[in-house]
Amino acid sequence: MKNFIDLHLHLDGSLPYTTVKKLMEVHNFSNLTDSQLKEKLSVSERCADLQEYLTKFDFPLLFLQTKKDLETATFDLLQKLRSQGLVYTEIRFAPQLHTQKDLTQEDAIKACILGLKKFYNWQNNHEDNFYPLHANLILCLMRLPDREKENYLTVKLAAKYAKEHVVGIDLAGPEGPIPNKKFKPFFDDAKEMHIPFTIHAGEAAGPESMQEALDLGTKRIGHGIRCLESEQLVQELINQHITLECCATSNLNTKVFKKIDSYPIKTLLSRKIKATLNCDNMTVSNTNLPKEFKLLETKTNLTNLDEHQLLLNSINAAFASNQEKSRLLHIFNQI
Numbered sequence: 051m052k053n054f055i056d057l058h059l060h061l062d063g064s065l066p067y068t069t070v071k072k073l074m075e076v077h078n079f080s081n082l083t084d085s086q087l088k089e090k091l092s093v094s095e096r097c098a099d100l101q102e103y104l105t106k107f108d109f110p111l112l113f114l115q116t117k118k119d120l121e122t123a124t125f126d127l128l129q130k131l132r133s134q135g136l137v138y139t140e141i142r143f144a145p146q147l148h149t150q151k152d153l154t155q156e157d158a159i160k161a162c163i164l165g166l167k168k169f170y171n172w173q174n175n176h177e178d179n180f181y182p183l184h185a186n187l188i189l190c191l192m193r194l195p196d197r198e199k200e201n202y203l204t205v206k207l208a209a210k211y212a213k214e215h216v217v218g219i220d221l222a223g224p225e226g227p228i229p230n231k232k233f234k235p236f237f238d239d240a241k242e243m244h245i246p247f248t249i250h251a252g253e254a255a256g257p258e259s260m261q262e263a264l265d266l267g268t269k270r271i272g273h274g275i276r277c278l279e280s281e282q283l284v285q286e287l288i289n290q291h292i293t294l295e296c297c298a299t300s301n302l303n304t305k306v307f308k309k310i311d312s313y314p315i316k317t318l319l320s321r322k323i324k325a326t327l328n329c330d331n332m333t334v335s336n337t338n339l340p341k342e343f344k345l346l347e348t349k350t351n352l353t354n355l356d357e358h359q360l361l362l363n364s365i366n367a368a369f370a371s372n373q374e375k376s377r378l379l380h381i382f383n384q385i
């Protein structure tokens with residue numbers, strides 16, 4: 051079994067099917083056939099773009115609105131990831147999307163932390179040959195209109211729960227209509243409060259969007275796969291040691307690339323750009339991390355050496371403690 055690290059994984063887009071069925075039953079949702087459920091949760095090959103991709107979050111969010119829902123979702127997802135050989139992950143979610151019923155953003159965060167702690171308890175009492183999976187949480191701000199109040203609160207809560215597995219913030223949502231630079235005040239606050247951050251950019255929009263993310267001071271970019279459209283940007287990524295959280299199948303789904311064969315992961319590595327490989331959304335994209343690596347091995351000739359570099363880049367860029375990074379280095383030096 052190989053060991054993996056995922057730095058870019060959304061909770062609501064990565065729920066195991068068994069968890070979805072369990073939560074639907076709890077909330078008395080009418081039964082759906084497996085194929086109807088798949089249509090609601092996952093994109094087909096006909097997915098047109100990021101806008102259509104994002105519609106697949108509507109359904110799971112309907113039953114991620116109580117403390118128990120979020121605790122269950124976090125616990126189940128971590129169990130699933132462990133079974134796939136992951137040894138470290140940063141799971142992200144937007145607390146403000148879980149306040150449609152009675153929860154506050156803080157309730158939502160506490161529920162996910164509880165799910166994570168319960169997973170650790172379960173893992174401690176579970177004997178097998180796997181390395182333990184360690185996990186942290188990233189809170190997403192939403193790139194949507196009129197969310198100032200909610201986004202400010204998310205930043206404040208990230209600071210409040212920094213010692214309880216909340217390791218950073220992110221900016222998620224449709225890329226393009228609202229430019230990243232509009233979110234400067236939030237990231238200025240984050241910098242002041244020493245909250246690490248990453249920003250979704252260079253996915254639906256091109257190098258300008260990534261440049262704006264860099265101007266906000268980010269050291270990690272979610273996707274960033276369109277950087278190769280600008281040589282000047284490539285140089286900046288190299289000089290500033292920026293890490294790209296690449297997600298191959300997701301980029302294929304949103305039509306950034308037509309074929310996985312042309313996914314430029316090897317070009318990024320050969321240009322010494324700090325690329326990492328991640329899932330984005332296991333359920334929406336019908337994927338998992340072992341599958342992503344396999345896919346790129348088959349379609350782009352990704353070698354063992356390339357994979358080692360991708361994982362090393364992940365360790366270096368993780369929003370984890372030095373102690374955790376040493377543990378990961380130790381695991382990967384055993385390969």
Ligand SMILES: [Zn+2]
Nearest residue numbers: 060250272330
């Ligand atoms: Zn994402």
